Amino acid sequence: MLAPDGSRKYLTTLKGKPILLNLWATWCAPCIEELPTLEAVAVRAGDAAQVVVLSQDIGSDPSGPQAFLRERSLSHVQPWHDPENELSxxxxxxxxxxxxxxxxxxxxxxxxxxxxxxxxxxxxLLAKAGFPA
Known part of the structure; x- marks a missing residue:
């Protein structure tokens, strides 16, 4: 998977804080609908937890999903990319x-x-993982 900086990383590198990992795609209407509520979780969590939105847009340039999020003012979620759809x-x-x-x-x-x-x-669910209320 590709981290927001474009480097290849594994989710295990995020260990140490609670993580909400959301698999989504720019073409998925229900995914897009829930993105603002994921952004709200990321804002509430601050540095205490991580909200990772992992784009499942096959083969696309990772900057596409990142731009998609920026256009919607979603700046607190961490935009990762899974170009081969491995996790999905x-x-x-x-x-x-x-x-x-x-x-x-x-x-x-x-x-x-x-x-x-x-x-x-x-x-x-979030409290179970240790996310701040």
Whole structure:
């Protein structure tokens, strides 16, 4: 996967803070609809946790999804890119899919489909991982 700086990295490099990992694509309407609520989580979390939005736009230039987010004023989510769709394939291919990890890198929750990340169900999942309220 490609980190926002364009370097190839693995998710394990993010270990140490709770992580919300969202698999999305620029062509996925439900993904786009939930992006502002993911941005709100990132703002609330600040430096205490990480919100990573991993673009599943196959083969596209990573700057495309980054520009897509910037155009929508979504600057607090971390825009990663998975040009071969490796993680999406490994998790069943449904978009959006969100996986929540605690600071040790253990999965504590998974949501397939869109979710209001400002709602009570999301708050419970995020608290499990150690996200700030």
């Amino acid at each position: 394939i490994a998790t069943g291919g449904a978009l959006p899919t969100t996986i929540i990890y605690d600071r040790e890198g253990e999965e504590v929750g998974r949501v397939i489909g869109p979710l209001d990340w400002n709602g009570p169900e999301a708050s419970e």
